[in-house]
Amino acid sequence: MPNQRTLTAEPPREDLAARLLEEAEALVRRDGPDGVALRELARACGSSTMAIYTLYGGKPGLMQALYAIGFARLHAYALEVEEREAPLRWMVRQMLAYRRFALDHTGMYRLMFGGEKRFSPTGRHSQFVSLSVPVEDAYPAFAALVDAVGTCLAHHSNTAPAPAEVQDLAFLVWGQMHGLVGLEIAGYADPDDALPRYQSAVRFICASMGADAAAIDAEIAAAG
Amino acid sequence: MPNQRTLTAEPPREDLAARLLEEAEALVRRDGPDGVALRELARACGSSTMAIYTLYGGKPGLMQALYAIGFARLHAYALEVEEREAPLRWMVRQMLAYRRFALDHTGMYRLMFGGEKRFSPTGRHSQFVSLSVPVEDAYPAFAALVDAVGTCLAHHSNTAPAPAEVQDLAFLVWGQMHGLVGLEIAGYADPDDALPRYQSAVRFICASMGADAAAIDAEIAAAG
DNA sequence: ATCGACTCAATAACGTTGTTATATGAGGTT
DNA sequence: AACCTCATATAACAACGTTATTGAGTCGAT
Incomplete structure (x- = not known):
């Protein structure tokens, strides 16, 4: 045979x-x-x-490959909403896309962020590794978030924000998104309240970046 | 024998x-x-x-009992910092205590919020259940958060906020805390930046509730 | 006091898991 | 043509959660 x-x-x-x-x-x-x-x-x-x-090389190697795929998928969600000429729209849609990814790929999201094991983003079978580089360098998906936050902040403050400030804010935004989505996935959110509450988090964050409240609501409504 | x-x-x-x-x-x-x-x-x-x-009754029943213990421990962290006569201090310490719990009990935290299975908070061996009651009612630890948010908001706005508004805000706060802590536990935070970034989230949130920036910083510094 | 019913846990077994050792067999090289 | 290499199928191993069986202990009633 x-x-x-x-x-x-x-x-x-x-x-x-x-x-x-x-x-x-x-x-x-x-x-x-x-x-x-x-x-x-x-x-x-x-x-x-x-x-x-x-x-x-075994199950960990397979899971690591899966994990890399997950980040590629997340990155695709981020790329899809990139709009450099409309920073507020970009920011709003970036945040909504994050939740959409998590709900579309619940299992993958839990694999990526469940903390079960920490994987290296780039390794060839090379097991889990503790990060020694900033996450934005390792995961393009997060570079996209930092990018959106930076341009949105620059646009609304009419000045170039310090990179460290942008990274700090982006991390808080990431934390807010991940937290709400994580609670929702884990079953701690009322299904009826989850989306409006996430949207109000988007409002909060965009407003803190200097965007106009009505404009934010318009973008949220438009993103539907 | x-x-x-x-x-x-x-x-x-x-x-x-x-x-x-x-x-x-x-x-x-x-x-x-x-x-x-x-x-x-x-x-x-x-x-x-x-x-x-x-x-x-088996492993799920055991894990459910463990899970209940986890929430009791979290509740204890919340009770320890309750200060009704100093709402801002209460709020700041509540948020910091949440992170402290998660870092002190990483495994338990992942059990509670990893979303692997959803457990009933009150059940006798009764397996995992989807929540039909608001989480505040089911988990005293979250009632404590709602309580702190409500009194802090009332104190700084000099008016009684609507319960729904309090619950919505408390959920956002919970989401911010859980998100930052979850990213930190999963290994996505630079160990040096994790605490200051969490603190700046505390600043953001308390400021959005109307607290004075200097007072917030003083409370954060005092909480060590 | 003795017997029967019941409860609880120890033992052993079953099926499944990830992993490893062994063996087979095809593909390319000398 | 003989050899080497490498990938995969097969089989076995330890550990897992679970279940059936068995025996020991307790309690209540006669």
């Missing part, structure tokens, strides 16, 4: 490594970060668990 | 149910929420895993 991987093309079967990751992402979506079982994953891909070991 | 539980008093051995919970809390502290292994737990308590099943 010929090599199963190269010849059996009934499902297009492309690269096994990519196929494993796809299926693992589906498992995370269905059962959360702990729902990824190597045997089930291998079965779903028509291979044995050994493939995961040769391709990813 | 007599009953091991009632007679062998070499370690005082008190109630096995309480002993199991103690040891489980220690395991959560050491290895996180997923570090609680029934076999290891039973071994540490000198019993078999069956005791856990008769006393707590």
Whole structure:
């Protein structure tokens, strides 16, 4: 019998490594970060668990790859709303997009921010690592947030804010977003109140950056 | 040989149910929420895993009991800083105590807010339940936060704020605290910046409630 | 005082988990 | 053609949560 991987093309079967990751992402979506079982994953891909070991070095390596995918997805959400010529709109939509990502990818979000293990953003199978570089350098998704905060702040204050100030504020914004979304995902938010409360957080933050209240509300309404 | 539980008093051995919970809390502290292994737990308590099943109905029941303990501990942190006659001080210390709890009980915090499973705050072994009551009613720790926010807001605005407004603001405050602390625990915060940034969040929030900036800073400094 | 019913926990087993050792077999090189 | 390399299938191992079975202890009633 010929090599199963190269010849059996009934499902297009492309690269096994990519196929494993796809299926693992589906498992995370269905059962959360702990729902990824190597045997089930291998079965779903028509291979044995050994493939995961040769391709990813084991479960931690696989989860690390998944984790990197999660950040790429988050980054895509951020890129989609970038609008440099309308900083307030950009800021508002950036914040709303963050929540949308978390609700669209609950399992992935918990994998990324559950704190179960800390992964390196760039490592080749290289296990979890404590960050020694600023997060904005490591995760493009956060660079996008810093960018939005910086341009929005510059636009409304008519002066160039200090980089440190921008990073500090961006971190607070990130904390506000992550906190509200995390509570919502964990089940601590009334489903009816979650969105309006998140929107009021957007209002608070944009107003503290000097934006006009009516303009903020208009952007929130427009983002629907 | 007599009953091991009632007679062998070499370690005082008190109630096995309480002993199991103690040891489980220690395991959560050491290895996180997923570090609680029934076999290891039973071994540490000198019993078999069956005791856990008769006393707590299984691992979910045990985790639920642990979860309730976590909220009791958080509530204790909140009670310790209650100062009704100094609302700003109360508010500042409440926020700082929240972070202190999370850093003192990282594993427990992740169990409570990791969103892995949602537990009922009051249930007897009764598994995880979706909340149908406002969280303030279910968790005294959050009632304390609502209380602090309400009195602080009333004190600085010289008028009685609407309960809904208080709850909305308290939720945003909770979200800010949880978000910053969650990012810090998950490893996304520069260890040197985490505290000052949290403090500046405290400043932001208290200022938005009408408190004087210098007074806020004084309280933060006094709280050490 | 003795017997029966009940409770509780220890033992052993089952299925599943991640991981590792062994073996097989195809692909490329000499 | 013989060899080497490398990836994967198979099988086994330890540990996990859970369950069935068994035995010991307690309590109440006769």
